[in-house]
Amino acid sequence: xxxxxxxxxxxxxxxxxxxxxxxxxxxxxxxxxxxxxxxxxxxxxxxxxxxxxxxxxxxxxxxxxxxxxxxxxxxxxxxxxxxxxxxxxxxxxxxxxxxxxxxxxxxxxxxxxxxxxxxxxxxxxxxxxxxxxxxxxxxxxxxxxxxxxxxxxxxxxxxxxxxxxxxxxxxxxxxxxxxxxxxxxxxxxxxxxxxxxxxxxxxxxxxxxxxx
Amino acid sequence: xxxxxxxxxxxxxxxxxxxxxxxxxxxxxxxxxxxxxxxxxxxxxxxxxxxxxxxxxxxxxxxxxxxxxxxxxxxxxxxxxxxxxxxxxxxxxxxxxxxxxxxxxxxxxxxxxxxxxxxxxxxxxxxxxxxxxxxxxxxxxxxxxxxxxxxxxxxxxxxxxxxxxxxxxxxxxxxxxxxxxxxxxxxxxxxxxxxxxxxxxxxxxxxxxxxx
Numbered sequence: 001x002x003x004x005x006x007x008x009x010x011x012x013x014x015x016x017x018x019x020x021x022x023x024x025x026x027x028x029x030x031x032x033x034x035x036x037x038x039x040x041x042x043x044x045x046x047x048x049x050x051x052x053x054x055x056x057x058x059x060x061x062x063x064x065x066x067x068x069x070x071x072x073x074x075x076x077x078x079x080x081x082x083x084x085x086x087x088x089x090x091x092x093x094x095x096x097x098x099x100x101x102x103x104x105x106x107x108x109x110x111x112x113x114x115x116x117x118x119x120x121x122x123x124x125x126x127x128x129x130x131x132x133x134x135x136x137x138x139x140x141x142x143x144x145x146x147x148x149x150x151x152x153x154x155x156x157x158x159x160x161x162x163x164x165x166x167x168x169x170x171x172x173x174x175x176x177x178x179x180x181x182x183x184x185x186x187x188x189x190x191x192x193x194x195x196x197x198x199x200x201x202x203x204x205x206x207x208x209x210x211x212x
Numbered sequence: 213x214x215x216x217x218x219x220x221x222x223x224x225x226x227x228x229x230x231x232x233x234x235x236x237x238x239x240x241x242x243x244x245x246x247x248x249x250x251x252x253x254x255x256x257x258x259x260x261x262x263x264x265x266x267x268x269x270x271x272x273x274x275x276x277x278x279x280x281x282x283x284x285x286x287x288x289x290x291x292x293x294x295x296x297x298x299x300x301x302x303x304x305x306x307x308x309x310x311x312x313x314x315x316x317x318x319x320x321x322x323x324x325x326x327x328x329x330x331x332x333x334x335x336x337x338x339x340x341x342x343x344x345x346x347x348x349x350x351x352x353x354x355x356x357x358x359x360x361x362x363x364x365x366x367x368x369x370x371x372x373x374x375x376x377x378x379x380x381x382x383x384x385x386x387x388x389x390x391x392x393x394x395x396x397x398x399x400x401x402x403x404x405x406x407x408x409x410x411x412x413x414x415x416x417x418x419x420x421x422x423x424x
Contacts, residue, residue, distance in 0.1 A: 019395050022370045025370055106307070111417065203223065206221060206294065
């Protein structure tokens with residue numbers, strides 16, 4: 001089985017792979033055995049040659065006239081995307097969104113395991129959300145030692161985003177998944193992913209108003 | 213106060229405005245009165261001339277040497293982005309992620325009010341999550357009549373994504389916020405926003421492996 005340890009895909013390709021996986025998952029459930037890039041192309045509105053190129057990064061080649069084997073494609077894609085390996089994460093900010101993410105069991109099915117939460121609110125410290133214990137941020141160093149994680153999920157209020165990111169990285173967090181609307185700055189080598197919930201809301205509201 | 217009813221911003225500009233708002237919110241809390249585009253530029257790593265251009269879409273002009281008035285900038289941005297108006301939404305799929313979004317009170321602070329949830333699981337129908345009632349999807353037409361919404365949040369399993377989107381749009385949903393990894397196809401005129409949680413996870417996992 002291919003591992004993604006040494007293949008660095010361009011971001012646009014990497015973003016498309018989960019779409020392919022989602023579609024392949026449906027075909028697999030339907031018992032379909034083979035799929036062509038043309039079929040994927042029609043289903044997802046992505047150029048067929050682009051699909052073939054994206055999949056060739058994973059050394060996947062379709063057979064002429066038959067296409068890709070659905071089972072193999074499914075296995076290789078989910079393995080490559082890291083969805084079959086457990087990646088441990090801390091949640092910084094056990095507020096409404098942080099707690100919601102801890103409760104979302106879907107994340108663990110995709111390889112993200114939230115092992116601890118951090119906050120500064122005395123009412124939250126010591127409590128658990130969906131089995132995840134909330135610690136004071138001052139305990140980060142200790143928790144990191146006893147139960148390390150490499151991913152930090154940032155759900156603190158916007159004014160604490162940069163400071164919390166700095167603390168987390170200082171204690172050994174290697175990747176930040178930023179849910180705040182603040183553009184957190186990190187040193188080179190630290191992995192950053194921004195999930196811009198509020199930007200998407202703004203986009204929806206703006207376009208909706210344009211229609212009405 | 214400016215309204216966003218007739219200004220259609222390019223998507224990249226629209227995506228940057230919430231970053232500016234987040235930063236301005238911090239300055240406002242600190243009691244800062246004026247901010248220049250150079251300052252915003254340094255804080256957010258966005259070109260100063262780009263910031264000035266983005267803000268000019270909103271008829272906001274900074275004064276030479278003084279910059280923008282923080283309070284006015286804050287008010288205009290949050291109003292323009294639609295965060296001060298209540299937009300009603302239905303959640304389709306009251307599973308783990310759907311329930312998490314219903315519990316996230318942060319969304320309502322940004323203008324998104326979830327008024328009903330829909331599912332097909334008999335165990336969920338009739339229950340409430342964070343005060344939001346879950347109905348059978350067959351009740352959509354009725355609920356739409358008594359308590360209409362224009363936004364549909366899609367958190368169903370991937371194999372039901374397209375079908376659910378079609379039903380929702382058929383009953384009058386004007387904008388879809390798609391949290392599934394499936395590339396839902398909609399007719400022109402329907403607003404689509406994809407929040408690719410799994411693509412972000414894949415990105416983090418892939419880049420993390422590259423570092424180690």
